[in-house]
Amino acid sequence: MSQELSFINRVKKVFFNKFALPRVKRVYTLEDSVNDLEDSFAFSDESVARFDIPIEFGRREGVEVPLTRTTIKHILTCMKNMKRAVFDLKKNPKNPKKQFEKKDLEELEEFVKTVNVSGIGFTKVPRKLIFESKAVAYENAILLVMNMDNEIIGTSPSKKSLKNIWYTYDKLSVASNKIARFLRKKGYGAHASPPLGGLALYPKLAHNAGIGEFGYSGILITPINGPTCRLAAVYVSAENLPMKEENEHSWVRDYCEQCRRCIKECPPGAIYETPIKKEAGRVTHIDNEKCFPYFGNNYGCTVCIKVCPFNNTDYYKLKEKFEKQKT
Numbered sequence: 001m002s003q004e005l006s007f008i009n010r011v012k013k014v015f016f017n018k019f020a021l022p023r024v025k026r027v028y029t030l031e032d033s034v035n036d037l038e039d040s041f042a043f044s045d046e047s048v049a050r051f052d053i054p055i056e057f058g059r060r061e062g063v064e065v066p067l068t069r070t071t072i073k074h075i076l077t078c079m080k081n082m083k084r085a086v087f088d089l090k091k092n093p094k095n096p097k098k099q100f101e102k103k104d105l106e107e108l109e110e111f112v113k114t115v116n117v118s119g120i121g122f123t124k125v126p127r128k129l130i131f132e133s134k135a136v137a138y139e140n141a142i143l144l145v146m147n148m149d150n151e152i153i154g155t156s157p158s159k160k161s162l163k164n165i166w167y168t169y170d171k172l173s174v175a176s177n178k179i180a181r182f183l184r185k186k187g188y189g190a191h192a193s194p195p196l197g198g199l200a201l202y203p204k205l206a207h208n209a210g211i212g213e214f215g216y217s218g219i220l221i222t223p224i225n226g227p228t229c230r231l232a233a234v235y236v237s238a239e240n241l242p243m244k245e246e247n248e249h250s251w252v253r254d255y256c257e258q259c260r261r262c263i264k265e266c267p268p269g270a271i272y273e274t275p276i277k278k279e280a281g282r283v284t285h286i287d288n289e290k291c292f293p294y295f296g297n298n299y300g301c302t303v304c305i306k307v308c309p310f311n312n313t314d315y316y317k318l319k320e321k322f323e324k325q326k327t
């Protein structure tokens with residue numbers, strides 16, 4: 001079985017490197033063209049390079065490329081929406097509105113539900129959180145959260161959970177462009193940023209937007225659906241977004257301290273016992289050199305989400321229980 005599998009995977013890798021990767025790179029070049037826009041908001045000296053999953057799949061020996069008919073379909077939708085996000089920038093109004101009207105905000109909150117977005121948050125984008133060589137059209141971000149299916153993620157690592165991850169990427173990439181179109185129609189400038197790759201560090205932006213707190217797995221734990229979500233953004237010309245002053249989820253770190261389940265159960269032991277502090281206030285929870293090969297060869301792994309108590313228990317119930325324990 002492993003003989004046949006390794007032959008199939010070799011064929012997949014050749015296909016991926018010859019046909020898929022050059023197309024992915026063309027999309028990246030298109031993304032970089034946002035730097036040429038007048039008034040675009042670009043990366044800074046403190047920015048880091050994006051950890052690029054397709055490039056990593058292509059370059060690493062012994063790591064499978066998880067391609068199936070379904071994942072190819074979802075990847076193509078994601079790439080189409082990454083291109084659309086850039087092409088549609090020319091449809092932005094010449095003098096976009098800079099102030100959000102209350103009624104528009106209420107309508108936005110209703111609209112996002114119609115495209116299956118589970119929650120939103122607002123923040124300014126610090127340049128250092130934009131990835132090296134990338135730019136965004138506006139300094140203000142609407143963060144989008146889309147839930148994955150908790151029960152299916154509970155089967156990780158599995159073909160089913162990999163499919164659910166790609167399904168969520170697909171729907172969220174479509175949603176980000178639909179939300180950008182919605183905003184344009186209302187007179188705002190908008191730049192969709194689909195979930196795949198991303199132009200900026202979404203988890204940190206979502207944290208700044210008060211959407212959740214980082215668990216010890218490095219994944220944002222949210223009241224919306226624990227760690228079982230994907231993130232994307234829409235950058236927007238409106239400057240008066242209702243940004244949160246404080247993040248009310250910092251208690252999650254204390255919960256993690258007594259839990260540590262993801263650290264114990266990560267199959268290749270890739271989650272650091274003590275997160276590593278890096279330059280410009282960044283913190284790393286995961287050793288990518290250990291995580292990535294396992295992730296690649298085991299359907300995108302996701303064990304750290306599956307075992308997290310927040311995957312299958314309501315955030316507020318866990319909070320209540322945790323607070324009672326302390327008293």
Ligand code: SF4
Pocket residue numbers: 265266267268269270271286290291292294295300301302303304305
């Ligand atoms: S995805 Fe898997 S290998 Fe990577 S950190 Fe999570 S549990 Fe560990």
Ligand code: SF4
Pocket residue numbers: 215216217218255256257259260261262263304307308309310
């Ligand atoms: S598994 Fe436990 S330690 Fe890890 S992120 Fe979830 S709550 Fe925190």
